[in-house]
Amino acid sequence: MSRRMALSVAAGAVVLVGAGAYALAYAGEQPPALTHSTARYTAPEGGRDGSLTFATSVTASSGVKNVKVLAWPQNSSFAKNKLTAKDMAAAEPAVCVPFKKHTATCTYRIATTASDAGSSPRGVWHVAVLATARNGATTLDTQAADFLVK
Known part of the structure; x- marks a missing residue:
């Protein structure tokens, strides 16, 4: 192998290793990803409480x-005023x-009383999710899932 070709191969290997290291470092900085988000609302009925159950998979x-x-x-x-991470502080x-x-598989469940249901607006509701990774990266999905209150 000629010296010029050997230098080209060595330089190419250095570039590939550097690009791979950059890709790994960049992948480590990705914000959390939400998948398979679902919401299920059951209205109170016959003296029984209803519930809202939300589930999602979070990868970080x-x-x-x-x-x-x-x-x-x-x-x-x-x-109108877009939901922000700051709004989610008290969530x-x-x-x-x-x-x-x-x-991780994450689940949120809350009971709904007849009184709660009676005073809640009817129509479509959205579920907002703020996911935080251990490295501090965050993802806010303001409409991760929807449900209907009749």
Whole structure:
């Protein structure tokens, strides 16, 4: 192999190794990803409480630190003034259970009384989710799932 060709091969290898290291470092900085988000609302009936159950899978390369959930009606002020991470500060936490190395299954459940249902706006509601990874990266999905209150 000629010296020029050997230098070209060596330079190419250095570029490939550097690009691979950059790709790994960049992948580690990705914000959490939400998948398979579902919401199920059951109205109170016959003296029984209803409930809202929300579930999602969260994947974060550094691990999942926490997930906060907020249900909001489509005709609320959040529709006009976009919901922010700051708005989510007082939201309630979901319970997250590790599923795979970097993925957790998170569930949020709240009971709904007849009084709650009677005073809630009718129509479409959205579920907002703020997922925080162990490295501090966050993802806010203001409409991770929807449900209908009749």
